[in-house]
Amino acid sequence: MRIHRLELSASSQHKLLIIGIATLLIVSVWMWQRNILPLQWLLQLALSFLLVMVTVKQLQNVPSSQVVTYDEEGRWTWLYPTDSSQWQIKRGSKFAFFMIWLRLKNVVTEQERVVTLFQDSMPDADFRHLRRIVMRINRQPKMSELG
Numbered sequence: 510m511r512i513h514r515l516e517l518s519a520s521s522q523h524k525l526l527i528i529g530i531a532t533l534l535i536v537s538v539w540m541w542q543r544n545i546l547p548l549q550w551l552l553q554l555a556l557s558f559l560l561v562m563v564t565v566k567q568l569q570n571v572p573s574s575q576v577v578t579y580d581e582e583g584r585w586t587w588l589y590p591t592d593s594s595q596w597q598i599k600r601g602s603k604f605a606f607f608m609i610w611l612r613l614k615n616v617v618t619e620q621e622r623v624v625t626l627f628q629d630s631m632p633d634a635d636f637r638h639l640r641r642i643v644m645r646i647n648r649q650p651k652m653s654e655l656g
Contacts, residue, residue, distance in 0.1 A: 510580050510581060510582065511580065511581065512578050512579070512580050513578065513579055513580065513635070513638065514576070514577075514578050514588075515576070515577050515578070515579065515631060515635050515639075516574065516575075516576050516631070517572070517574065517575040517576070517577065517626065517630045517631055518573075518574055518630050518631070519571060519572065519573045519574065519630065520571070520627035520629050520630040521629055522607055522608070522627040522628065522629050522630075523571050523625070523627050523630070524568055524571055527564060527567050527568055527571070528564065528568075531560055531561070531563070531564035531567075534560050535557050535560050535561070538553050538556045538557055538560070539553055539557070541553065574589070575587070575589060576588040576589040579598075579639070579642070581642065581645075583597055583598035583599075583642055583646050584596070584597060584598075584616075585597065585598055585611070585613055594615060594616075594617065594618075595615070595616040595617065596613040596614060596615055596616065596622075597613065597614050597616055598611055598612070598613060598642065598643065598646055599612040599613065599614050599621070599646070600612075600646055600647055600649065600651065601647070602643045602646060602647065603643070604639075604640045604643055606628075607627060607628045607629075608625055608626065608627050608628065609625070609626045609636070609639055609640065609643060610623055610624070610625055611623065611624045611625075611626065611639075611643070626639070
């Protein structure tokens with residue numbers, strides 16, 4: 510069984526997605542019907558400011574680099590910057606043309622988490638390889654279907 514090392518870099522697609530969603534939310538705040546609330550413009554200004562602050566915080570939380578290992582069976586290990594605990598890619602992981610959503614389950618604690626990986630954060634060959642692994646895992650029968 511071959512273990513693959515993957516170095517994930519900062520993703521500009523991730524940042525653009527955060528900015529795009531924030532822009533839509535701010536525009537929707539300013540599209541409210543006029544004068545339905547007293548001092549509505551002040552509320553809209555406050556909400557816009559809050560959305561900008563949340564967006565800035567989210568942009569600061571975008572990881573700059575990460576290193577993981579994974580194999581064909583879907584075993585996933587974070588090497589940097591977090592601990593080296595073992596995770597398993599689960600059924601229900603998805604991919605789109607520029608991102609992969611991995612459903613991971615900790616092998617020891619059984620804690621689950623969802624990780625979003627963007628295409629521009631890794632080499633194209635690794636992105637395609639991860640998509641194939643996700644497809645293979647999703648095609649496997651559920652444990653309840655086996656017995």
